[in-house]
Amino acid sequence: MSLDKATVAKIAHLARIKVPEADQEHLAGELSNILNFVEQLNEVDTVGVQPMTSVAPHKLRRRPDAVTDGGVRDAVLSNAPETAEGFFVVPKVVE
Amino acid sequence: MTKLIQGETGDWEVVIGLEVHAQIISNAKLFSGASTLFGSEPNTQVSFVDAAFPGMLPVINEVCVEQAVRTGLGLKAQINLYSVFDRKNYFYADLPSGYQISQFQQPVVGKGEIVLDMPDGSSRTVGVTRLHLEMDAGKSVHDLHPSRTYVDLNRSGVALMEIVSEPDMRTSEEAAAYVRKLRAILRYLGTCDGNMEEGSMRCDVNVSVRRPGGPLGTRTETKNVNSIRYVQMAIDYEVQRQIEVLEGGGSIVQETRLWDTTKFVTRSMRSKEEAHDYRYFPDPDLLPLELEQSWVDAIKATLPELPDDKKARFIADYKLSAYDAGVLVAERASADFYETVAKGRDPKLAANWTMGELFGALNKQGKGIEQSPVSAENLGGLIDLISDNTISGRIAKDVFAEMVETGKPAALIVEEKGLRQVTDTGAIDTAIEGVLAANPDKVAEFKGGKEKLFGFFVGQVMKQTQGKANPALVNEILTRKLKD
Incomplete structure (x- = not known):
């Protein structure tokens, strides 16, 4: 499978990563190489095989329904570039 | 029977499907130990998981899973013992991780059904496609600052059930009946409080129109409609708009629209046009959710009597009409109230007083049955006084008015006011x-x-x-x- 330049631009946009147009052609080649490498897995017949979700036989851990966290507003907000009255503050995002 | 809308160029059939987001009743969030309480100070109920700090891992709340399964059972749906959590990727200021943990291809609950009680007493079955578990996003506040958006993450990570219907509805009345019935079932089950004003139940409306018997038309999705009345209005508006576009020679664009609660119109959400590429993939932080059949059976054994069964019982045991029974069971509290009033008394008289006089009085005061100034015991007492000829039906209405006013028992009012019927x-x-x-x-x-x-x-x-x-x-x- 190979990616074209337009697909690279689209992925970059969806990921909100700025990729200058000059770099897109080159990136398309690199990403295509990665995909081609991984595609070797298609040679294995996996009909009727369940996806492996864990190397060890673990089950999903569950927590009881108890309030054990929160109440740490200052810590939660401590890395925010801008805050006010206990809120995170960001540029206006309105429809 | 299909209801058709008459246009300029012929009849149109309306096709409606609903997606309802219902907030699960739980103490803590779906993947963190922070509280779910509504209305607290901003960002006080946020753990590092909810704020998506680096390295934080989700651990699932088992009661949230139980609530989803309970709801599935209440919808007579298939429970999937194996389901998978996926990441739904999109960027928005109130979604700190850049993805919502949801379920895509393998939801916890599969096909079910909801029986609608229509105002004319008839019923109609609408299919439920699926119910899946997901986390809610935070809340953006746009009106606190002219050029900034304020973000509160208290809601971030609260458990939601997304309940998707089949495109089985044909009128806005049916859609309203669907939301009403779903809300009643959720409340009976105690899995969601159904409070649409507070946003604990939100509705996305999918609408398309077609020529009767023709292929499905292109649909639009109107997001976050937050009352049953608005659901009906948004559908009616959207149907008219689509018919006008089509009859004017245009075509419908598949798009996301917004319900404008001041102008009562739907509007295109242009900014979301490109956002539909969610790139779902299994969340590597969470193993598949595997349930034991015995665990599901144990939940099933604790289900309360649900509205449909209660309605059937009211019709059989109390000889009520389908309409009366439907009205009484719409809320668990009014059904319980009625049963207390009817106990050992004439069930028809009990229904008339509960639905006629009491509901009328409550409506006038804008109160729910839980805040009724007249208790079920006292209303029963009034009916006893009518039945044993202590007072006439006419005097009873005056006594009832006094009961609404003062909350006193009927016998006391009759005694105080000397209203005892003259049988001498x-x-x-x-x-x-x-x-x-x-x-x-x-x-x-x-x-x-x-x-x-x-x-x-x-x-x-x-x-x-x-x-x-x-x-x-x-x-x-x-x-x-x-x-x-």
């Missing part, structure tokens, strides 16, 4: 004699064949006795005396 034939005799003696001309007219005057005499006697005379006795004695 001597006293009624005297009153009748007085009325007849005062109106000799009318007596003569009556005897001359003007029998309509009977009502006049009854009225006068009731007036004399301040309405307290037993009407049956008055009729009986009056008839006898007028024949003399």
